[in-house]
Amino acid sequence: MTAQDDLNADEVDVCVIGSGAGAMPCALTLAQAGLSVLVLEKGGDYSLDETADDELLQTIRDMYRPSGELDPTVLKSAGKTLSSASRIGQGMYLVGGGTVRYAAISWRFRPEDFKKKTVYGSVEGADLADWPVSYEDLEPYYTKAELEIGISGISGADPTEPRRSKDVLLPPLRTDPYAELIKSAAKRLGWTPFPIPMAINSKPNAHTGTLACMYCGWCVGYPCEHYAKNSVDITLLPKAERTGKFRLLKKAYAQKIETNGRGLAERVIYSLGESRAAFSVKARVVVLAASAIQSARLLLLSASGAYPHGLANGSGYVGKNLMFHFEQGCLGVFDRDFPHDLYVKTGIHDFYFPRGGSGFVNHCSIQSGSQLGPIHYATMVGHRRGGVYGGDFVKYLRANYSATQVMLALVEDLPQWENRVGLSETTDAWGVPAPEVHHRYHAMDKAALKSTLEKVSRLQREAGASQILSFAIPEHVSRHNAWHLMGTARMSDDPAAGVLDAFCRAHEVRNLFITDGSCFPTSGGLNPTLTIQANSFRVGDFIAAEMKGGRL
Amino acid sequence: MSWLTRRQLLRRGAALAALTAGAPWTALRDLLAAGDAALGPVVLPQGLKVLSREEWLTIAYVSNSIFPETEETPSAVNVGVLQFMSRSLEGYSRWERGVYSTVAQGLRKAAGGDFAALNEDQRARCVLEWLGSLDEESRKQFQRIARHCIEGYLSRPSHGGNTHGTGWKAIRFTPQTHGP
Numbered sequence: 001m002t003a004q005d006d007l008n009a010d011e012v013d014v015c016v017i018g019s020g021a022g023a024m025p026c027a028l029t030l031a032q033a034g035l036s037v038l039v040l041e042k043g044g045d046y047s048l049d050e051t052a053d054d055e056l057l058q059t060i061r062d063m064y065r066p067s068g069e070l071d072p073t074v075l076k077s078a079g080k081t082l083s084s085a086s087r088i089g090q091g092m093y094l095v096g097g098g099t100v101r102y103a104a105i106s107w108r109f110r111p112e113d114f115k116k117k118t119v120y121g122s123v124e125g126a127d128l129a130d131w132p133v134s135y136e137d138l139e140p141y142y143t144k145a146e147l148e149i150g151i152s153g154i155s156g157a158d159p160t161e162p163r164r165s166k167d168v169l170l171p172p173l174r175t176d177p178y179a180e181l182i183k184s185a186a187k188r189l190g191w192t193p194f195p196i197p198m199a200i201n202s203k204p205n206a207h208t209g210t211l212a213c214m215y216c217g218w219c220v221g222y223p224c225e226h227y228a229k230n231s232v233d234i235t236l237l238p239k240a241e242r243t244g245k246f247r248l249l250k251k252a253y254a255q256k257i258e259t260n261g262r263g264l265a266e267r268v269i270y271s272l273g274e275s276r277a278a279f280s281v282k283a284r285v286v287v288l289a290a291s292a293i294q295s296a297r298l299l300l301l302s303a304s305g306a307y308p309h310g311l312a313n314g315s316g317y318v319g320k321n322l323m324f325h326f327e328q329g330c331l332g333v334f335d336r337d338f339p340h341d342l343y344v345k346t347g348i349h350d351f352y353f354p355r356g357g358s359g360f361v362n363h364c365s366i367q368s369g370s371q372l373g374p375i376h377y378a379t380m381v382g383h384r385r386g387g388v389y390g391g392d393f394v395k396y397l398r399a400n401y402s403a404t405q406v407m408l409a410l411v412e413d414l415p416q417w418e419n420r421v422g423l424s425e426t427t428d429a430w431g432v433p434a435p436e437v438h439h440r441y442h443a444m445d446k447a448a449l450k451s452t453l454e455k456v457s458r459l460q461r462e463a464g465a466s467q468i469l470s471f472a473i474p475e476h477v478s479r480h481n482a483w484h485l486m487g488t489a490r491m492s493d494d495p496a497a498g499v500l501d502a503f504c505r506a507h508e509v510r511n512l513f514i515t516d517g518s519c520f521p522t523s524g525g526l527n528p529t530l531t532i533q534a535n536s537f538r539v540g541d542f543i544a545a546e547m548k549g550g551r552l
Numbered sequence: 553m554s555w556l557t558r559r560q561l562l563r564r565g566a567a568l569a570a571l572t573a574g575a576p577w578t579a580l581r582d583l584l585a586a587g588d589a590a591l592g593p594v595v596l597p598q599g600l601k602v603l604s605r606e607e608w609l610t611i612a613y614v615s616n617s618i619f620p621e622t623e624e625t626p627s628a629v630n631v632g633v634l635q636f637m638s639r640s641l642e643g644y645s646r647w648e649r650g651v652y653s654t655v656a657q658g659l660r661k662a663a664g665g666d667f668a669a670l671n672e673d674q675r676a677r678c679v680l681e682w683l684g685s686l687d688e689e690s691r692k693q694f695q696r697i698a699r700h701c702i703e704g705y706l707s708r709p710s711h712g713g714n715t716h717g718t719g720w721k722a723i724r725f726t727p728q729t730h731g732p
Contacts, residue, residue: 054707056703340728374706374719374720375706375707379699387691387694389701397722398722401723402723
């Protein structure tokens with residue numbers, strides 16, 4: 001028997017596609033329930049050598065994303081091709097997915113985030129919907145995620161934060177001079193600053209076995225060399241491996257989900273490494289968690305006679321309502337230097353819910369950060385100077401780099417039917433059709449961002465910034481850099497109005513589940529990772545119960 | 553080519569401000585001033601690959617017009633930006649070799665011959681005149697080189713530039729790698 005025969009004879013209870021935030025909570029839950037689990041991860045391991053805090057490799061060359069030439073995404077907006085080889089939506093091809101390099105901001109969505117249509121009604125040009133689950137449904141799993149992942153913060157400090165049934169948070173991360181300036185300024189403005197809940201350990205985490213933060217500053221966009229940022233590969237994956245029921249296949253690129261004569265998912269076809277040779281694994285249940293663009297792409301690639309428009313796409317909702325968030329930074333230049341930091345600290349949610357007459361229905365978050373990396377900073381300054389450099393450019397960098405601190409506005413991206421993922425005529429290096437992404441921001445998204453940036457600017461000035469550099473990131477760049485991928489396979493109780501039911505099970509394929517951000521009907525105004533993780537734990541419990549009960 | 557007087561250059565600079573999206577006139581004037589100082593003789597480091605010597609000389613002057621030597625900061629060439637670019641063109645940025653060649657050819661054309669063979673004043677004026685003549689695509693190519701120049705100045709020294717962290721020191725950046 002050849003190695004290929006061995007792989008093709010593979011048969012498991014559950015095949016999970018992806019190893020990131022949406023995949024690992026579910027995979028862990030199922031393995032702990034005694035079910036055999038195989039995870040297919042398109043990426044490989046990452047290194048914690050000197051590359052870990054290398055700005056060029058990590059955040060400019062995106063060393064863990066394949067190149068746009070090898071693995072392109074075609075990006076379009078308003079009928080215009082913005083990029084034929086974008087890297088958007090590739091997330092991080094790594095064991096642990098995007099959580100390895102994420103900012104680690106770990107919010108609970110607000111109850112209103114789950115009831116967008118009920119709270120705000122219809123909005124022209126947007127496809128608002130309620131989630132078929134409520135905050136109360138998800139609350140126990142938020143608690144579980146906070147414990148299993150490890151979150152630092154102060155329960156209740158955020159005035160918009162919903163009820164917690166149990167406080168399992170570690171103490172907040174330490175403050176610093178910029179955070180203190182922002183806190184004082186916010187209070188003078190009558191606002192309520194609070195430490196942002198972070199998946200970074202303020203002290204050694206006995207539950208996960210991960211270590212305390214060393215405050216080296218290399219957080220946002222970097223893997224943590226101190227094992228203090230709680231990515232799922234160092235928190236959940238080791239536990240899954242200890243069950244003896246869990247296997248991880250790296251560099252495994254899932255390209256199709258095949259169904260049997262009863263229309264059930266039966267096999268996942270994948271390639272290994274750079275080879276185009278196809279392998280397959282047979283599974284009783286398939287869990288798809290490859291992130292919203294790639295998950296939708298895989299469903300579309302899995303079209304067959306029984307599913308001519310794509311697997312589980314009888315409603316036509318597969319790929320539709322793609323959402324990012326709309327994020328922009330506002331740099332404040334102060335009359336003092338600050339220590340080098342790249343982590344996020346203080347939140348302001350006094351304007352999270354739009355007020356009457358604002359002209360938009362988006363939820364909006366203000367998040368203070370710290371410094372940009374030096375290459376990003378110099379590039380931004382050069383851009384602002386109209387691409388003109390020289391002695392004054394260098395003098396400006398020298399005078400202001402350490403005195404400049406960034407604050408972010410993060411705005412909800414309203415779901416729109418025309419914002420979608422399809423299949424392109426362009427193919428990747430494996431000959432597989434690339435995803436084609438269409439996206440444009442809604443007028444309300446833009447109004448909400450403008451309004452939030454004005455408040456950010458006001459706060460920076462109140463904190464003492466003598467100069468404000470509100471760097472207007474072009475829309476396509478905001479999309480290009482998007483890490484928050486949501487929509488494309490929304491949950492709905494109505495099979496005609498969504499792809500998944502309330503337990504993220506495909507309406508048409510009862511042994512197919514999707515547990516990444518694809519299932520979100522709306523995006524909230526908050527970083528989505530903790531919600532993805534909590535939901536993945538919830539769906540894991542459901543699948544385990546169904547399989548143990550013989551219903552799957 | 554016919555050389556412009558300084559007065560003509562300043563007038564040309566005003567036209568450039570309109571041509572270069574968002575470029576403030578004062579910045580262009582600064583560039584001119586910096587260019588006068590930046591485009592002095594350069595000594596090419598050993599071991600540069602991919603491009604010809606003439607191309608490297610031209611790119612050296614372009615790089616030094618982006619990061620000129622000031623009282624407190626070293627020039628791009630002295631920080632090792634060319635070594636960074638050479639290594640990048642052999643690897644990650646190998647498909648961008650054409651960008652460098654196109655920019656070098658553009659300056660050669662503007663100079664009416666070997667750009668590097670011009671004297672300092674001529675080089676300064678040539679760069680400015682060339683920048684003012686660029687179409688959108690050419691401006692993008694120049695920006696690519698500017699981007700690489702920034703990367704070579706400020707990335708980790710292991711990539712070939714930012715020798716001994718002198719680029720970081722120039723902007724007063726002190727990276728922490730091991731805690732408080």
